[in-house]
Amino acid sequence: MALPALKPNQLRPPAEPAKALARPRLLQRLASSAEAGCFTLLQAPLGYGKSTLLGQFARTQSGRCAWLRLTPAENQPLSLLTHLHAALGLPADHRATADAEGLWSEIQRYLESAGEPLTLLLDDLQLLSSPSACQYLEQLLHFPPPALLLLAASEGPPRLPLAHLRRDARLTLIDAHELALDSEETRQLAAAREVHLSADAVYQLRAGSEGWISGVLFWLDAYREAATNGQPPTDLRPITGQAYAHARQFLEEERLRRLKPALLGFLERTSVVQVFDAALAGELDGGAEAGEAIRQLRRLDLFIEERAGQRGEYRYHPVLRNSLYQRLQQRDPQRLRQLHRQAANWLLEQRRFAEAIYQFGRARDLDAVLSIVDRHAFDLLREGQVNALVDFLGEVAGHAGSDSFTLAVTEASTIIVTNDVAQTCQCIRRLQGLLRRQGAPRHPQRVQQTIAFLRSRLAYLGGNLAHGLEVTGRALQRFPQHNAASSVLHFDRASCLAALGRLDEARGEAELALGELQGFGLSGFTNLPQLLLGQIELAQGRGEAAWQRFLAMDSQPQASTAGSFYALFPHLGKGLVLLQANQLEQARQCLDQAERVALDFPHCAALAWVFHHQACLYWAQGETRQARTRWDEVRRMASQYRLFTLYRQAGAWRARLAVREDDQEFLLGWLEEWHWCFRHYGEHLQPEEWLAYAWVQRHLGQHAKAGQILADLREQVQAQGNHRLLLDVLLLEAGLAQDRGAHAEALGSLEQALQLASRHALGQLLQYEGDDQLESLRQLLLPQTRAQLGLVEPAPPRERLNALFRRLLAGRETAASALIVPLSRRELDVLQRMARGQTNQQIADALFISLSTVKTHINHLFRKLDVVDRDGALRSARELDLLD
Template sequence: MSQHRQHSEYRAAPPPDHARLRPAPLPAEPLPRTALLDQLMQHLARGRRLALLRSPPGYGKTTLMHACALQLRQDWLWLRCSSADNQPAQLHSQLAALLAVPQPDNPAHLETTLFNQLEARQAPLVLFIDDLHLLRSNPARQLINRLLAVATPRLQIVAASQGQPQLAITHLHRDQQLLALDTAELALDSQQIAALASARHIALDNDSLYQLRTSSEGWISGVLLALSARARQTNADEDTARYLNESVLDSLAPRLRHFLEQTSVVSAFSPALAAHLSGDAQSERTLAQLRRDGLFIEDNPDPLLPLRYHPALRNACQQRLQQRAPARLRQLHLRGADWLLQHGCYGEAVYQLGRGGDYNRLLAEVEQHSFDLLREGKVDSIVDFLMDLPNRDTDHLTLAITEASTVIATNDIERARLCLARLQRLVRDLPPPIPRPERVFQSMAFVRSRLAVLAGNYQHGLRLTGDSLRRWPQQTAASAVLLYNRASCLHALGELHAARRVAEDALSQLSQFAFRGYTHNLQLLLAQIDLSQGNSAGAAQRLGALTERPDSRSNTFYELFLNIGQAQVLQQQGAFEAARQQLAQAEATALEVSHSAALPWVLHYQACLHDAWDQSATAARLWDEALRLSRQFRLCGLYRLAAAWRVRLAARQQDETAIQQWLKEWRWCQQQGESNAHREELLAYAWVLQHQGRHDEARQRADDLLNQARQQDNRWLALQAHLLSARLARDTGHRDSLINQLESALQLSLQQGFAQLLQHEGRSLSDALRPLLSARFRQQQGLAPLPAENPLLHPLQQLLADSQTQHLLVEPLTRREQQVLQRIARGQNNQQLADALSVSTSTIKTHINNLFRKLGANERQQAIQIARSLKILP
């Protein structure tokens, strides 16, 4: 391009659009995104170059960036991109207006002038770029790349994009200069949806909340449209489809719109299946374009069908087809079923046959491929097509066994009873000989024993499984499920050694049959045994191996068990936020399978996490909801387990009404025999006895639990027994016993990596535990020094509850370190700290590293929280 032509382009460029140089106003009642804001603020405080928010439209990227800008204590600028910015003159004009750069005599020098202006800045600057995906021309992308690569270190960029922007950012990944917040992080969880509804004065009961979470998958615009429809009493699905038509589908090229409509008939797909449905021979290129544009295409965990659309987009596309060509829609369902069956995707295939209305073929395929369906782990598809059958009371024995096999996952008592009754009727009516009798009778036995597990009748479950395994010893998938039920009973009763042996046998048998998904139940059970015995590293390794191996990933539902297990590992290690994210994913998975009774289990584990996190109000609310759903689903075993944890919280809060209600239920359980009691129930009763001042009875209970813990190597239970004994010793003024019990609890925690020492009732013993962290006190008591390198030792410093105890830190903070800490708490970054204290940034980094080491923190926000708990900060 000649210089004259360049000059003419710049002269023809329109003036800057000042409306795009400021953020749009915040919503009247914006939803606080505290965790995401903290991530952004910490990223910027560390001086890192780029934060990138990537998601389809409607996930709150712009609002989040605006909220971040308002929290900054440094200069920031805003640029909202448009397609016009693909002309270099227009983009330069916008940036020049932002930076107040005068136009140079030679317009071709404007970019150099812009960069010189940035280089001359002394104060840090954050540039927010909205709609970054609209910059598609090479000159525009090169300008942003240059800003990221060679601009002054004082410039940081926070950008929002629909899909992956075409930028050179690999080096930022390499240098840990990039924070990427994707759809999964930006989606709302149930608590945030409830807060959004409350802010708009819309009352949602819990069932409506779960339905909204499922249908929206946390898509903020979908949630807002549903709330608006609820307030106006209109159809939320129609409003959402209309929004997607207006904002997405109508603006697409006809070729892309046709592709989306034809491929929306399946729940998940591969490029080959997309080509088969749409007739597009270049489907991979089309999908790449749609993903680049951020059009609600998401990864699917099934390696055979690795892609899916957001359900709202899928529904909108199918509505268009239904209105225009309903016969074509049915044909596409059946066409998809043919391809899926040919490629061994049986779960999705039977779903498509059901949607296509070919029920006779559906039954035939289920009859032929029932074992493949179970092995595939597609429990949600199995339940869906069984519920949609016009005549569910079928006489297919294989179909009845298949339905019974889903009970292990769904934990639905009512379905289990119906399955058992149907199997019993079919067996009674069948003329002899019964085909494969071992499979039939083992299936009936595992349904009965599963009912015993869910009802909390563990001794009966052991009798049922024992009798069946002796009578029908053949090794089948059903016998492996019987072993799993037996291991579940043993685990609930605290028989960890036997539970491990039986669970490992069940896992070995199921693995031989190449089952995917079902084995996750067993892996979770074994991980829970690992955690009870203090082997959190083993539990983490067990579960991590499953998430890293694509061939062992289940399709949808069984991922829930991995999420629960990983959350429990993280909680035991004290990583609460990471555990919360795992349980949020488990909750979303449980909600996706509408016929599942898994949700109350997830809520129970969420409550345990929040109670450990010292968020008692949230924990109480979650336990109350878990108890409500447990009653609804008749999950008596879970009800008793959750109630035991809930009454421990009630005792700490001195909630006598809740305690008396639990005692009434517990006395009924005692009449049935304590041999069926969870160890958590026995522990809860001991804490209630302590609360009531019945110290001798509580002490005897604590001793019994400690003996049981030692017999089973249940170190978690041993820790709980020591804490209970310590509390009783404190109540009765036995100082030596108090020190001995707390020392045992402390040593157990350090040796096994138990962060639980500081959780639940352990918090009330912090004053008594604090002297045991002092080297001087330990020497006076004749106790061995604590291991200085133990990773739990620094977090234990949080027990130092006032400024007078700061000398008990491994190393006290210097005066300068305290000054740095106070300024960090005010949000100052490294450069601001250096300027305020008249030192170099490298000196500031040294002070911060020393702070982190002494406080046992890994980043700024954690250091601030620890310092406040120690009252070093107000």
């Protein structure tokens, strides 16, 4: 049998792209997965940088590394084994036998005998489909050689059994969401391509591309072409259109022209809707095989995503959807309008009103749109598809019949979630104008309540919190009618109270609003008071209650409906709980999901709020540069959209960071803002602002003033059970005591902070300023220190402290101190020998200690690492980098 031709270009990684983007977080993820013995699979559509990332990883490896890019030819076992044999660097003359089983035997012997780690990277794994070829890789997955580290990239799921790997925790799957560029990476890639974008341009690019790397590169290329004479373009719409044109050509060349006509037609017809299930796809396609078509698209990984929810919905990436839509529009515009109308009628029958509005709007049937809004305004708000409503309200402006109380009240209801200050002011003027021109509406109290909650929302967003309480108090007394508008007034009141630190009153108002809204059936908007209640629970140290609340929100159908604004809040809430619990990587993932949802809606809706919490996370992770940049961006956005409550809250955190970094320029500007607020609002400032002001006064040497502020603040937060803020107060008290040389007093404040953090699982004890106190906190755990201070309460259990803080310390401490309660030298010796597989008796013999002493050390290890067995101890030790 003739030996298959060996193609050398399949045996090397792709060349590093010019000005490639470094992705250290993903590279670390690959390294950690490989070290843990997992099969690492990068699974995403084309253009997400899978091959580039694998190539970058290959170039970071110091040991043996083999690369194999698969082609359809490798479905012949002999071709696969020939190339694998060559990739591993085995002798070329051995391949002359042209014997598949002989090659496989030699490959297996080589892998089994490898003494050092050997990394094998497989690219384009989706092209391997024949069972006769797949069986060899299946053997490597089922019975992996000890030294083999296996990584692969695939478009769509490979034809390999992976369930057993998932069961055994030996599978790391990195999908399109993780490979997508975030905002900071988008900015870095633009800078590497010598394109300097404004913040708004970055967000528009991120939202339009959803982080698809190829789409971002096409956009940057179009931007460079438009930037004549070095002047940045002012209108980004032509650039986006040009980028879409480049992407359409790319998708046409690389994928669409290779599809069968029936499948391509299915793609085109279903591109008229933003999301679809099998029933809607069948309606548009006119056939009964929609389910099979969807399965084919998922196997091909053709930019189709299944959305979480109860309906089994799917969506296309916006770039693919735009390409398909343009194909159909250019070829048959009449058919396109017919499909929009067909989709609208089907959605209307399913009572999916916001989507039906969008489709009727695309079909240019505004009369049908107005009819839906007039009859189903309440249902529209429940669906939470805010963008569809805002777009619709813009389109019908000036249209006959659009000047009505119903539309004005509907617009007001969208403002509750968009937080658009300019639109709020405009809506108040419109309602007042309608009252003057048309007299009394059908429900006059409802209109007056609507105007009141718009004003109270303005007061809350603008930072005039005491005025917000006055507006809501007067309106609730003057218009006692119970309806959704009065419930929103209670929610606005709760928001102002919570911002002022009056947590108990805020909780009562928020619970009242939530109960009424649930009674009215508004199950979408209820996520807003749910989030507020969860934040209050976190502040009061009830993290488990907050977690259960956010889990329940996430399980609601409205929370997972595709395109729903309300889907943001469970992600944000879970991120805040995980941040407080020091599970920082999981918190990052939740906040990233919240950011993705926010990008689909106007910036002032939620993006700036998500960015604020991301900045807190960056600081907790020790990434202060990113935190500073993110808070500066929050303040820019908040100022642009007049969200001054957020502006001031982000400024307070930014000032605390500026104290840490001795950023005098920022502090001088912030102090001017603080004094302006104090002159206008008096004592009615946010507790975070008072705390930051105290930190700044200490920084400026005004210790007496800082101490007085802390005394007043401590009284307030203790009365409200605000344990999280009390913890920060105690840390600053400790700092002031240290400045006076009162070492015992400082340790006393730290002892209160330590007990508080342990009792309520407050992970921020060591996240921000408190990480400077780590050594003092460790000293507090020593029996002799506690005896000297006369502390009666026992020290918090060591395993509890390590469980709460070890993930945080692992990223910034040396191996010897990666625990708040470090391992002793003997415990480290025992741990190292456990990692080598020694039994208890072998450890005792090697260290010349008794078997019972070894067991004692191992029990101490288990407690400090918060594990129950050897496997758990070794996993934790690797995570904390405690092993040689």
